[in-house]
Amino acid sequence: MTIEIDGLTKQYKEHVVVDQLSLNIKMGEFFALLGQNAAGKTTTIKMLCGLLSPTAGDALLDGESIVHHQVAAKKKLNISPQETAVAPNLTVFENLLLMGRIYGCSKTEAKKRASAQMNLFGLTPRQSNKAKTLSGGYKRRLSVAMAMMSNPKILFLDEPTLGMDVRARRDLWKILNQLKGQVTIVLTTHYLEEVEMLADRVGIMHRGRLRTLGTVQQLKHETKKNSLEDVFLELTEEGAL
Amino acid sequence: MKASVFATRNHKEIVRDPLTLLFGMGLPMLLMWLFSVMQKNMPFALYEISNLTPGVIVFSFSFLTLLSGMLLGKDKSSSFLMRIFASPLSASDYILGYVLPLLPIALLQIIFCILAAVFLGLSLNISVLLMVGVLIVISLLYIGFGLLLGTIFTDKQVGGIFAIFVNLSTWFSGTWFEPDMIGGTFQSITQFLPFVHAVNAARAVLSGAYSDVFVPLSIVLGYTVFIFMIAILLFQRKIRGQS
Numbered sequence: 001m002t003i004e005i006d007g008l009t010k011q012y013k014e015h016v017v018v019d020q021l022s023l024n025i026k027m028g029e030f031f032a033l034l035g036q037n038a039a040g041k042t043t044t045i046k047m048l049c050g051l052l053s054p055t056a057g058d059a060l061l062d063g064e065s066i067v068h069h070q071v072a073a074k075k076k077l078n079i080s081p082q083e084t085a086v087a088p089n090l091t092v093f094e095n096l097l098l099m100g101r102i103y104g105c106s107k108t109e110a111k112k113r114a115s116a117q118m119n120l121f122g123l124t125p126r127q128s129n130k131a132k133t134l135s136g137g138y139k140r141r142l143s144v145a146m147a148m149m150s151n152p153k154i155l156f157l158d159e160p161t162l163g164m165d166v167r168a169r170r171d172l173w174k175i176l177n178q179l180k181g182q183v184t185i186v187l188t189t190h191y192l193e194e195v196e197m198l199a200d201r202v203g204i205m206h207r208g209r210l211r212t213l214g215t216v217q218q219l220k221h222e223t224k225k226n227s228l229e230d231v232f233l234e235l236t237e238e239g240a241l
Numbered sequence: 242m243k244a245s246v247f248a249t250r251n252h253k254e255i256v257r258d259p260l261t262l263l264f265g266m267g268l269p270m271l272l273m274w275l276f277s278v279m280q281k282n283m284p285f286a287l288y289e290i291s292n293l294t295p296g297v298i299v300f301s302f303s304f305l306t307l308l309s310g311m312l313l314g315k316d317k318s319s320s321f322l323m324r325i326f327a328s329p330l331s332a333s334d335y336i337l338g339y340v341l342p343l344l345p346i347a348l349l350q351i352i353f354c355i356l357a358a359v360f361l362g363l364s365l366n367i368s369v370l371l372m373v374g375v376l377i378v379i380s381l382l383y384i385g386f387g388l389l390l391g392t393i394f395t396d397k398q399v400g401g402i403f404a405i406f407v408n409l410s411t412w413f414s415g416t417w418f419e420p421d422m423i424g425g426t427f428q429s430i431t432q433f434l435p436f437v438h439a440v441n442a443a444r445a446v447l448s449g450a451y452s453d454v455f456v457p458l459s460i461v462l463g464y465t466v467f468i469f470m471i472a473i474l475l476f477q478r479k480i481r482g483q484s
Contacts, residue, residue: 049327074329083320087250089257094250101246102328130257146324 002027002154002184003048007057010043010208017043019208020057025201027153028181032195033188035205036236041188042082044205045156048186049079062153075103078152082159084139085146088132092123092142095131096149103150110149117145121175137168141175148179155179157187161194173197192228202228204235211235243330247338255308255342265304266350269297270357276417277361287418294358295443296416298376299436301350302383303407305343309384310399313339313391322479332477336469339391340384347380348373372447375458379439382461383410385468392475410436435464 003025010018018040025031035041046052048059050070059066064073087095096117100110118124121141126134131142140160147155157176161169169191176198179185189195195202196216204211204219212219212235216228225231255262273293280288316322325335351373359365386406390399411417414436420428431437438457445453 051323051326071329074327077327079324079327081320081323083318085320085324087254087321088315088319089254090250094253098246098250099324099328102243102325102330104243104329150328 002029002062003186004060005048005057006059008044008047008054008059009056010040010047010052011055016208018047018054021205021208021210022057023203023210023213025184025186027184030176030180030185030187030198030200032199032202033186033205034192034195034202034232035188039205039236040208041205042158045079045158045186045188049077049156050074075150076152077154077156078147078150079156080140080143080147080158080160082162084136084143086131086139086142089130091128091130092118092134093127095142095146099146099149105149113149113151117148120148120178121145122171135168137164137171140164140168140172144172144175148183152183154184154186157185157189159189160187161189161191169194192232196228204232206236244334244337244341247325247330247334248341251312251338252342252345254312255346261304261308261311262346265301265308265346266353268304269301269350269354272300273297273354273357273361290358290361290363291447292444293416294354294363295372295376295447296414296440298351298354299379299414299439299443300411300416301354302347302376302380303403303410304350305347305380305383306387306390306406306410307399307403308346309339309343309387310390310394310403311387311396313388314394314396314399317391318395318397326479332473335476336388336473339388340381343384343387344377344380347377347384351376368447368449371451372443375443375446375454378458378465379443379461382435382439382465382468385465385472389468389472389475392472392479409434413437414440416440435461 005021005023008018008021009016021044033041033044043052047054048061048066050066050073054067061073062076064076066073087098090098093114096114097110100113101107105113118127121144123138123141123145126138131139134142144157144160161172164172173194187199199216201213201215202219203213214222219231220226220228223231223234225234276288276293277290355369390402394402413431413434415431420431420437438460442454442457442461445457
């Protein structure tokens with residue numbers, strides 16, 4: 001397993017945001033974490049990335065505890081946050097180089113990786129453009145490419161296609177499809193067609209708890225619903241817990 | 242090493258968006274010229290160039306507060322900081338990364354203002370050189386204020402708060418008038434805050450009264466350490482996701 005989550009909990013005073021979350025994600029798996037707003041998805045991702053301390057529980061990322069060996073765990077992962085999170089006055093190439101160097105690559109190695117990522121993400125023609133001049137779609141591509149610069153074993157994508165037009169979203173799906181199997185990907189999104197297109201397995205969270213886990217087909221079969229949207233609506237209905 | 246990589250990025254972000262930078266260098270020189278012209282028509286010595294130069298340079302440092310606060314605030318609101326927090330960089334790497342690129346900018350502000358002052362009649366001597374060293378130390382106070390503001394507030398809020406900060410730091414600095422001209426509570430507040438001590442330290446070194454530098458500079462250093470400690474503590478809390 002690349003990710004082993006055991007009883008992960010986040011609580012602010014009386015308010016439990018993530019409640020005893022336990023699940024395993026296999027190496028190379030494309031895993032989608034779904035839920036309504038405030039279901040606890042982003043909090044879960046932030047805990048796994050070391051951006052939030054869990055109140056209880058732990059998770060092992062490629063064998064490294066996020067509680068006890070946070071620095072080692074951070075070397076295994078990277079994240080493309082909900083916002084584009086690029087350095088606006090740096091060029092595409094400089095943004096990629098920066099990430100490589102921050103993760104300890106030599107200049108030569110970082111340049112090599114940056115060229116490879118620009119090819120994969122179709123950014124080569126834009127390599128000299130400042131990030132702030134890119135369209136929303138290209139900024140998102142750059143954001144994911146920056147996350148890939150550290151050659152992570154685990155990649156967290158927090159709503160990577162938010163606000164993108166249909167074509168730009170489809171283009172990014174094609175690229176993400178190419179990453180399948182090479183890196184373990186945890187995706188959060190509100191676009192269910194994205195999940196059907198990309199995810200090997202799905203977990204649905206509701207009010208901080210994991211309501212269900214399985215492939216899209218398994219979930220449809222278990223709930224006797226024809227679409228993932230119907231499955232989602234049933235499992236996240238108020239009073240469903 | 243990683244801090245220098247991050248500092249290089251921050252340096253590029255600042256110099257490639259040069260409007261604030263140009264304003265932070267141009268406005269102090271313009272003010273120095275205006276007040277020098279005023280001095281020529283005044284019956285008493287209030288804005289003599291040797292008195293005016295240290296105050297105006299310290300005033301120009303308030304733009305370092307704006308630059309560092311805005312950069313940190315922007316990185317926070319664009320989630321760029323989240324990406325960086327998820328990396329194995331340490332808290333000291335972040336802080337150095339934000340401080341280092343501002344020091345050459347402080348040096349440039351000092352050099353431009355001194356050149357303008359020389360043009361307006363300031364004589365170059367060893368005290369001017371020593372003042373550069375004292376001013377670099379003082380610049381850290383203003384960078385620290387920026388880091389504190391950027392850690393607490395968003396870039397948009399920092400812009401608004403800067404307007405208040407620049408007024409407070411100027412009125413209570415004794416650059417444009419001596420605080421004892423007003424006296425009372427105003428003077429007490431002035432003595433309590435670090436700004437007047439920063440100006441006094443720079444004025445003392447420029448006038449060659451080196452023994453008078455120690456006390457005001459110590460107060461400025463104390464404030465700088467205090468402001469940095471709060472900024473670093475709040476920053477570490479953010480890294481750990483406790484706020």
